[in-house]
Amino acid sequence: MRRWSSLATVTIGAVVLAATAGCAGADPAASASCAPPELSWSQQAAAPGEVVTLQGTAMVVGCDDTDSGEPMQPMRITAAQVFVDGEALPAPEVADEVVATDSGDLQMQVAVPDDVPDGAVVTVEITGSEGAVVRSDELAVASDDA
Numbered sequence: 154m155r156r157w158s159s160l161a162t163v164t165i166g167a168v169v170l171a172a173t174a175g176c177a178g179a180d181p182a183a184s185a186s187c188a189p190p191e192l193s194w195s196q197q198a199a200a201p202g203e204v205v206t207l208q209g210t211a212m213v214v215g216c217d218d219t220d221s222g223e224p225m226q227p228m229r230i231t232a233a234q235v236f237v238d239g240e241a242l243p244a245p246e247v248a249d250e251v252v253a254t255d256s257g258d259l260q261m262q263v264a265v266p267d268d269v270p271d272g273a274v275v276t277v278e279i280t281g282s283e284g285a286v287v288r289s290d291e292l293a294v295a296s297d298d299a
Contacts, residue, residue, distance in 0.1 A: 187216030192289035200296050202267045209259035227253040232280040238273050269294045
């Protein structure tokens with residue numbers, strides 16, 4: 154089992170973004186087509202120690218794309234987990250009131266651990282207060298020298 158001596162730093166905070174997400178549209182014929190929550194990196198690769206933005210969209214609980222009256226609430230984040238090549242690092246602490254925007258947008262800053270080797274893959278998994286778990290896409294680790 155590999156051990157990385159440094160922890161990934163995750164700073165999680167809600168950021169108001171211009172785009173709206175979470176519901177597929179107001180078309181009554183849309184029939185339950187709400188988009189699932191998604192986490193994606195702002196770039197495809199990062200060097201060890203680099204801070205990278207992780208963006209969440211559709212981070213909501215509930216969906217009202219058919220005007221059924223189901224309430225749509227921003228997801229409240231209660232836990233985060235960083236993985237390197239599938240191996241969980243010690244979980245970072247998450248602030249008490251981390252909530253997505255009303256439109257379901259969320260932005261997080263993640264520092265790639267300094268001692269992660271070139272070629273490794275980093276993912277992040279967050280958990281909402283209702284138990285929903287959302288996993289990011291992969292971030293490749295490549296030093297500036299590689």
